[in-house]
Each structure stands twice: as C-alpha cells, then as structure tokens.
Amino acid sequence: xxxxxxxxxxxxxxxxxxxTMNCSYKTSINNLQWYRQNSGRGLVHLIxxxxxxxxxxxxxxxxxxxxxxxxxxxxxxxxxxxxxASYFCASISSGSARQLTFGSGTQLTVLP
Amino acid sequence: xxxxxxxxxxxxxxxxxxxxxxxxxDMNHExxxxxxxxxxxxxRLIHYSVGEGxxxxxxxxxxxxxxRLKKQNFxxxxxxxxxxxxxxxxxxxxxxxxxxxxxxFGEGSWLTVV
Numbered sequence: 001x002x003x004x005x006x007x008x009x010x011x012x013x014x015x016x017x018x019x020t021m022n023c024s025y026k027t028s029i030n031n032l033q034w035y036r037q038n039s040g041r042g043l044v045h046l047i048x049x050x051x052x053x054x055x056x057x058x059x060x061x062x063x064x065x066x067x068x069x070x071x072x073x074x075x076x077x078x079x080x081x082x083x084x085a086s087y088f089c090a091s092i093s094s095g096s097a098r099q100l101t102f103g104s105g106t107q108l109t110v111l112p
Numbered sequence: 113x114x115x116x117x118x119x120x121x122x123x124x125x126x127x128x129x130x131x132x133x134x135x136x137x138d139m140n141h142e143x144x145x146x147x148x149x150x151x152x153x154x155x156r157l158i159h160y161s162v163g164e165g166x167x168x169x170x171x172x173x174x175x176x177x178x179x180r181l182k183k184q185n186f187x188x189x190x191x192x193x194x195x196x197x198x199x200x201x202x203x204x205x206x207x208x209x210x211x212x213x214x215x216x217f218g219e220g221s222w223l224t225v226v
Contacts, residue, residue: 009152033214042116042202042217043155088154099170100215102147102154 005103006089012109019076021106023089024069030092032065032072033100037086046074046087081112114138118203118218125193125225133188133221135203143206144186145170145215146178148199155202161186162208193225 007022025032031050035043049056049065049072056063062075076083086105116137125131135144142163147155147170157170161180175197177189186205190197203218 040220042219043204044217045214048214090155099157099160100145101157101171104152104154 006087006106008106009104010107010109012111013079015079015081015110015112017079017110019079019083019108019110021074021087021089021108023072023074023103025072025089025091025103026070029067032063032089032091034061034063034072034074035088035090035102037088037105039085043088076108079108079110081110083110084108116203116205116216116218118201118221120221121219122222123224125190125223127194127225129193130189130191131193131223132190133201133203133223135186135188135205135218136184137186137203137205137216138184139205139207139216140183141205141216142183142208144180145204145206146176146186146188147202147204148172149202149220150199158188158201190223193223195225197223198225199223 005024013019033048034046036046037043047058047063049063060077065072086107088102088105090100090102119134145160146158149155156172158176159170159178161167164183167178179187201221204215206213206215
C-alpha cells in the first residue's frame, strides 16, 4: 500500500494564483520529498523536508510538515503556465530507509 | 552529463514474450531502483539494489527479475510478459539511502503487452 496520498487529485488555476497541494502519509518518516513530473517525462526532485523541520522554502515553493497529523503541503506561489505538471510527495519511512514511497500525485494545470 | 538513461523508450510485447530494460547511470551512485507507474497509482517500487552484485525486492516484485552486475547498470527483466505489466517503467539512482539524498530518475520506458 502506498505511504502517501495527495489531495486534490487535480487542480486547475489561473496564472499568477497560488497552488496548494496536500499529502498525507501513514507511518513515521525520516523525511518527505516533493517531485514534479512533466507529461511523458521522468520525475524531478523539488524539495525535501526532514522530520524535525516544520517549514522549508525554495524559490516559489513552500513546504510544510505536520508530523502530528502525518501531513505535508506544497505551496507554489505566483504560478506560471510552465508549472503545469503532476506533483508527487514521497517519503522514506523510519523503519525502511531504503525505500522511497510515492503518493498518487496531484495534476496541476495553470491556465495562461 | 547523461544522468540516468533507460533503453528502450517504447516497446510492444506479446503475452509470454520476454524482454530486458536497461538502466545506466554515470553518477557513480550506489543505489538503483526500478519503479512502475500506472494511472492513479503513483510510483511503485519493483526491485532495488544497494550496490554492485546486490538486489532486493520492493513493493511489487512478482513477474520481474533484476541484475546489477556492474555498478552503473541495473537491468529489469520480464521472463513471460503479461498484459498486467503494461505500464511506464522508471529507473532511478541515488548516492545511498541516507535521509536527504535526492533520487534521480530516467525518462521512462513505455511498455505495452498485448
């Protein structure tokens, strides 16, 4: 069974708006990572947040982690059409550091 | 810098045929992985390797075999392909498994079994 589940499954916004995607996971984690996948391409690493961190920023990306709720969110500010892609959260559980487990992803569409 | 390269990119197989997907990385990474991606399912780990000569089962290993004879290569084999193995396959690599290491993905291999 998958460790992470993203919400919503699909999100459509206008260019310039902010996009928020949520991820829930089931077991204790070492860290949680967010990846991006353009259509027909491989996954690209965006940002990693460790279990002892609550918030992290990278450019227009902001990630939060709430270990008490076993959830994380990815915020993309001032979205651009080029941000259109699928976004996946992935986690390495505390008990199995060798396996990165992915959620089912959020399909983000940014309309110009 | 090529990163992670997968071949072939597209393949159509008949049920019962066998084939091998090749993954090569030029980053001297210890860890390599094979995932499959199906609609609405995210990525699921098939097999992985923690170093040359080692392999281990992931979440969905049945119907697949792997080999890591050389550090830079990780092969995924289907001995008798089934329609349920129609999927997009991604190879990935990382320096090791320690927390914080980024995983680098190949561009994917689209496999259709008819």
